[in-house]
Amino acid sequence: MFSTVDPVLLARVQFGLNISFHILFPAINVGLAWVLVYFKRKLAKTGDEAWMDAYRLWVKVFALSFAVGVVSGITMSFQFGTNWPGFMDRAGNVAGPLLGYEVLTAFFLEATFLGIMLFGSNRVSPRVHTLATVLVAVGTSLSTFWILALNSWMQTPTGHEIIDGKIHVVSWWQVIFNPSFPFRLTHMLLASGLTIAFLLAGLSAYRWLRGDRGGDVRAALRTGVFLGAMLIPAQIVVGDLHGLNTLEHQPAKIAAMEGIWKTGTSLPAVLFGWPNEVESRNDWELVAPIPGLASFYLTHDFKGEIQGLEAFPNAHPPVLPVFLAFRIMVGVAMLMLLVSWVGAWQLRRRGEPRPWLARTLVGMTFSGWVAVLAGWYVTEIGRQPFLVYGILRTSEAASKVPAPLIGTSLTLYILLYLFLITSYIAVLFYLARQAARKDGEAFKAEAETPQPVIPNR
Amino acid sequence: MQIHDLSQPAGWLPLVFLGLLALAMLVYVILDGYDLGIGILLRRAGDEEKDMMIASIGPFWDANETWLVLGVGILLTAFPIAHGIILTSLYLPVTLMLIGLILRGVAFDFRVKARAHHKPWWNRAFYTGSLLASLSQGLMLGRYITGFAPGVASWLFAVFVALALAAGYSLLGSCWLILKTSGTLQLRAVRWARGSLWLTALGVAAVSVVTPMVSSRIFDKWFTLDNLVWLFPIPLLTAGLFLWIERLLRAFPDRQAAGDTRHDWLPFVISAGIFLLAFIGLAYSLFPFLVVDRVDIWQAASAPKSLMFLLVGVVIVLPAILFYTVYAYRVFWGKAHPLSYY
Ligand code: HDD
Ligand code: HEM
Ligand code: HEM
Numbered sequence: 187m188f189s190t191v192d193p194v195l196l197a198r199v200q201f202g203l204n205i206s207f208h209i210l211f212p213a214i215n216v217g218l219a220w221v222l223v224y225f226k227r228k229l230a231k232t233g234d235e236a237w238m239d240a241y242r243l244w245v246k247v248f249a250l251s252f253a254v255g256v257v258s259g260i261t262m263s264f265q266f267g268t269n270w271p272g273f274m275d276r277a278g279n280v281a282g283p284l285l286g287y288e289v290l291t292a293f294f295l296e297a298t299f300l301g302i303m304l305f306g307s308n309r310v311s312p313r314v315h316t317l318a319t320v321l322v323a324v325g326t327s328l329s330t331f332w333i334l335a336l337n338s339w340m341q342t343p344t345g346h347e348i349i350d351g352k353i354h355v356v357s358w359w360q361v362i363f364n365p366s367f368p369f370r371l372t373h374m375l376l377a378s379g380l381t382i383a384f385l386l387a388g389l390s391a392y393r394w395l396r397g398d399r400g401g402d403v404r405a406a407l408r409t410g411v412f413l414g415a416m417l418i419p420a421q422i423v424v425g426d427l428h429g430l431n432t433l434e435h436q437p438a439k440i441a442a443m444e445g446i447w448k449t450g451t452s453l454p455a456v457l458f459g460w461p462n463e464v465e466s467r468n469d470w471e472l473v474a475p476i477p478g479l480a481s482f483y484l485t486h487d488f489k490g491e492i493q494g495l496e497a498f499p500n501a502h503p504p505v506l507p508v509f510l511a512f513r514i515m516v517g518v519a520m521l522m523l524l525v526s527w528v529g530a531w532q533l534r535r536r537g538e539p540r541p542w543l544a545r546t547l548v549g550m551t552f553s554g555w556v557a558v559l560a561g562w563y564v565t566e567i568g569r570q571p572f573l574v575y576g577i578l579r580t581s582e583a584a585s586k587v588p589a590p591l592i593g594t595s596l597t598l599y600i601l602l603y604l605f606l607i608t609s610y611i612a613v614l615f616y617l618a619r620q621a622a623r624k625d626g627e628a629f630k631a632e633a634e635t636p637q638p639v640i641p642n643r
Numbered sequence: 644m645q646i647h648d649l650s651q652p653a654g655w656l657p658l659v660f661l662g663l664l665a666l667a668m669l670v671y672v673i674l675d676g677y678d679l680g681i682g683i684l685l686r687r688a689g690d691e692e693k694d695m696m697i698a699s700i701g702p703f704w705d706a707n708e709t710w711l712v713l714g715v716g717i718l719l720t721a722f723p724i725a726h727g728i729i730l731t732s733l734y735l736p737v738t739l740m741l742i743g744l745i746l747r748g749v750a751f752d753f754r755v756k757a758r759a760h761h762k763p764w765w766n767r768a769f770y771t772g773s774l775l776a777s778l779s780q781g782l783m784l785g786r787y788i789t790g791f792a793p794g795v796a797s798w799l800f801a802v803f804v805a806l807a808l809a810a811g812y813s814l815l816g817s818c819w820l821i822l823k824t825s826g827t828l829q830l831r832a833v834r835w836a837r838g839s840l841w842l843t844a845l846g847v848a849a850v851s852v853v854t855p856m857v858s859s860r861i862f863d864k865w866f867t868l869d870n871l872v873w874l875f876p877i878p879l880l881t882a883g884l885f886l887w888i889e890r891l892l893r894a895f896p897d898r899q900a901a902g903d904t905r906h907d908w909l910p911f912v913i914s915a916g917i918f919l920l921a922f923i924g925l926a927y928s929l930f931p932f933l934v935v936d937r938v939d940i941w942q943a944a945s946a947p948k949s950l951m952f953l954l955v956g957v958v959i960v961l962p963a964i965l966f967y968t969v970y971a972y973r974v975f976w977g978k979a980h981p982l983s984y985y
Contacts, residue, residue: 250752256705257748261741263715268734271727274719279949282720286953289709289716290960297709298964298971301702309974354946587734595738602742606749613757 193589194581197269200596202566206559207603208262211255213558216330216375217382218248219323221409226316228405236401240409243402243621244386247614249304254610256297269592270573272583277353277574280346280361281336288332296325327375334374338367340574341565342435353577365435369428370565376421377561380522381554383417386410387529388551389618391544398622404538411533411547414526422519426483433484436575438498439568442508444480445471448494455479458513461505466496503570511563518557525550552611647941652951657944660721661931663957667717669922671710673815673915678704680816682747682773683809684835685766692828693766697751699823699979704751706968708744720953722943725933732791733783740779746772774809781808788850788925789857790935800853807846811918813839818911821895823979825904833895836910840892844885847921851878854928858936861928874927881920888913 222245229237266274266281274281302310302318310318339345345360346353355361387410393403433440441447445456447466454477459468478488485492495502525546532539539547573580647654678700685693718726730737746768754765785801813835820832855862865874888910898906931939944950 246756250749250756253705253748253752256708257745260708260712260744263712263719264730264737264741267715267719267726267730268737271731274723274727278719278723279946282716282723282945283949283953283956286716286720287956289713290956290964293709293712294706294960294964294968297706298967300705301971302974305702306974352946355948355952358952587731591734595734598738598742602745606745609749609753609757613753616758617756 191589191593193587193592196589196592196596197587198580200592200599201265201269203596203599203603204258204261204265206562207599207607208255208258209558209562210555210607211251211258212326212330213378213381213554214251214385215248215255216326216378217380218244218251218385219319219326220379221382221386221413222248223316223319223323224409225405226319230316234401234405236405239400239402239621240406243617244406245304246617247385247389249300250610250613252296252300254606268587270583271586273573273578276351276578276583277340279352279354280339283358284332284336284339284362288329292325292329292332296322296329299325330374330378331371334371335362335364335367337565338370339364341370341569342366343574343577348577353574366428366431369424369431372424373421373428373561376417376424377554377558379417380414380421381558383410383414383526384522384547384550384554385552387414387526387547388549389614391539391547392551392615393618393622394539395541395544395548396619396622399538400622402621407539408533411526411529411539414522415530418519418522418526422523425516425519429484430486433492436568437493438495438502439508439564440484441493441495441498442503442505442568443512443564444484444492445505445509446480446492446494447496449491449497450494451481451491452478452489453480453492455483459509461509463505501571503568508564508568511560511567514560515557515564518553518560521550522553522557652947653944654941656947656950656954657721657940659954660717660944660950661940663961664714664717664721665922665926667710667714669919671707671714672922673918674703674707674710676812676918677815677819677911678707679747679773679777680812680814681819682769682816683777683813684816684820684832685773686770687835688828688831692831695824695828695979696820697754697769699820701751702971702975704748706971708748721945721950722933722940723945725938725943728934728938729787733786736779736782736786740776740783743772743775743777743779747776748772777809777812778805781805784808784850788854788935790937792857800849803849804846807842807849810839810842811846814843814914815911815918818914822908822911825899825978829899829907830896833892836914837889837892840885840889843917847881847917850921851924854925860936864928877920877924877927881917881924884913884917884920888917 222241225237225241225244228234229241263285266285299318299321303315303322306318307315339361342365343353344364345355345357347356348354386406390403390407390410393399394407429440429443442461444453445459445461445468446453447468455474456468457472457474459471461467462469476482478490481490481492482488484490495505525543529539529543529547532543569575571579571581573583649655649658681696681700685696688696715726718729750765750769750772754762754769757765782801782805785804786797788804789797789800817832817836817839821829821836824832855865864870891906891910891913895910929935931941933940933943
């Protein structure tokens with residue numbers, strides 16, 4: 187069935203599918219781990235049981251997401267060898283130790299203390315239990331640090347030399363703190379914070395709409411909305427800086443993101459269009475009415491010059507997916523800004539959301555996932571045709587596993603992931619409904635008597 | 644075999660990393676072995692027993708699997724060439740193993756969080772995933788030992804090793820249950836352990852017989868007179884352990900009836916000992932090759948500078964990992980309790 191398909195293409199699709207599935211769960215867990223620490227602190231400080239109830243629901247979400255994250259991560263650690271032996275052969279001296287440090291410093295930490303965090307609360311003191319929760323959170327963030335160091339190095343490689351075609355490290359400091367790393371790490375950590383903010387808000391708004399208005403629902407809803415409102419401006423600023431950095435190091439990627447075909451100055455911003463690679467232009471182009479806008483936000487000068495795709499013959503990425511994915515990410519960011527600020531305002535003024543807002547929040551429960559995936563597609567497809575930018579082409583690194591074998595395993599993965607993602611989302615909403623039922627009586631009584639607006643602290 | 648200058652980093656670093664790789668794989672096989680084994684046994688248990696069995700591995704399974712990640716990580720880091728060859732040759736079983744591990748890992752959580760009437764399905768997924776992962780690991784081992792030789796005979800051998808490894812994991816799993824539970828479940832575990840003992844023993848024997856047949860180099864390593872004298876204790880001890888655990892298990896019900904719990908831990912230690920000896924024998928046969936008679940550790944090793952960078956981390960972090968792993972096992976010491984999920 188697959189024997190006529192290019193094995194390199196299949197290997198790429200398979201890798202892309204696996205990592206896309208994997209990242210969904212770290213995106214939740216990195217942020218959620220810290221939110222749980224926050225819930226625990228709030229409980230300790232206010233003594234309000236609502237925080238404990240919130241913790242109880244969200245730690246279940248965490249356990250579930252963590253399990254899916256771990257097992258899909260294990261798949262990832264095999265993918266380098268099975269799909270990209272050429273990559274390990276040539277870049278193993280860099281990739282290996284960075285992945286090794288991730289395992290040593292992050293994975294063992296999170297996996298071991300997860301046991302204590304989830305099951306140990308009546309076996310260790312509250313203090314140790316909180317420490318375990320913090321260590322799990324530290325572990326997830328550390329793991330982001332290492333894997334993004336590697337990924338950023340693949341985007342903007344520095345600190346190495348090439349001997350006999352193999353990459354050797356000259357300075358580990360420069361390898362780890364390569365030019366795009368600080369931006370990428372910050373952008374990803376914020377992305378994770380936003381993902382969990384909207385998940386918190388969305389699931390709580392869902393409970394709210396079902397008439398479940400206990401203290402824990404309010405607490406989680408407020409946490410989500412305010413966290414989102416705080417993080418999104420930061421994310422937009424960091425994203426902009428990230429773009430400037432990319433312009434410096436990967437100008438072809440920027441040209442594809444912006445749909446700029448010809449080098450020029452005072453370029454307008456393309457709001458929407460459909461890049462047409464055959465004719466090197468955008469169909470149905472819609473340009474922002476401000477002249478030189480793209481030049482302005484990319485170079486911070488209305489007259490700035492930007493190189494178009496024509497400047498990179500044979501070394502620029504496919505334009506359409508990069509262009510669209512970038513617009514999806516920025517579009518979601520704008521939606522997030524709007525919704526979280528209106529939400530924060532309503533919660534401050536009225537103490538509770540209006541139904542239309544609650545419905546919007548439910549609709550945006552997984553908006554973080556959309557933006558995260560879109561962002562990674564920009565980054566990764568935008569790096570093509572290179573695997574390590576400017577050094578190693580993707581086609582050189584692919585495995586020689588025959589296409590039917592890759593195709594079969596790819597089919598298995600697709601089926602499994604479809605099944606898991608459906609179950610995961612269904613169970614999340616089921617857990618939210620269940621949480622209501624448990625303290626059902628309490629919250630009903632509360633909902634029926636008019637509630638004083640919770641004073642703002 | 645080429646002589647390497649062990650006073651140079653390029654000479655000794657690969658040896659150190661081989662040692663670490665061996666440690667990671669051994670710890671993985673024993674630790675994840677018992678929790679995979681419990682997954683395989685799950686099908687035979689009653690409903691409440693299922694919960695208790697899973698409670699006995701709840702806090703540990705995730706960290707146990709991390710040793711696999713460390714093993715693959717070291718292989719990838721220290722011996723990238725071997726990593727490429729081994730994993731592409733084992734493409735299919737690796738995929739099946741991963742799918743098995745995914746299924747069981749998620750089923751572990753879904754079974755208590757999804758709707759109650761879905762629970763039996765997640766239990767089935769847990770069982771199927773565990774069995775699939777164990778069988779694929781056995782298949783990988785069997786293929787690896789024969790140097791990925793083509794032909795029906797070597798595949799049959801691999802299939803047999805797959806079954807035997809699943810039995811071995813069931814042995815570890817039931818011994819873990821003997822350690823962590825009491826009452827009727829413990830008695831059932833004793834029966835399961837006795838049931839899996841024989842296939843495990845046959846598997847160890849088969850691997851011991853086949854490995855020297857694969858390569859004349861391995862044959863000579865074992866069957867020259869001087870070597871045989873000091874190697875002989877390995878098979879002898881292994882056989883001794885099998886007999887010991889058999890007798891122990893046979894006497895167990897009476898012990899339990901008499902209220903004697905002093906030796907509940909012993910079967911697990913003995914079965915881990917069996918795995919340890921089998922592992923040592925295999926490691927001795929293969930050394931210093933990573934792919935039988937094709938790629939040795941020096942040919943496959945990464946640049947010394949990269950290995951050195953990682954070694955610094957290992958020396959600092961590994962003791963910490965061992966320390967808190969022991970700590971976590973101490974926290975959950977004693978008989979398992981039903982899990983409360985926070
Ligand atoms: C933004 C962060 C991030 C990114 C880009 C990746 N991961 Fe990941 N990974 C995590 C963040 C993370 C995490 C937050 O640490 C885990 C722990 C639980 C979870 O859901 O995600 C995780 C789990 C996890 C595990 C299981 C760890 C365990 O046993 O506890 C492995 C083996 C990997 N990952 C490997 C990879 C590889 C090879 C990647 C890239 C190709 C990768 N991850 C991308
Ligand atoms: C976590 C979020 C990530 C997502 C969603 C993601 C997504 C993708 C996608 C879609 C591709 C295919 C691109 C194409 O073929 O056109 C790809 C390729 C690749 N990525 Fe990532 N990636 C992520 C992170 C990483 C990280 C952290 C690394 C390495 C440390 C990495 C290494 C690679 C490699 C080796 C390829 C294969 C070469 C290729 O097909 O281009 N990726 N990724
Ligand atoms: C207006 C807002 C935003 C801008 C200007 C922006 C900008 C960028 C740019 C330029 C890149 C590609 C960098 C490169 O590969 O060189 C990127 C990647 C990415 N974006 Fe955004 N972004 C914005 C909003 C968001 C939001 C809201 C999220 C998620 C919640 C997000 C998640 C990501 C992720 C996960 C990546 C890939 C990893 C990385 O390169 O950091 N972005 N973003």
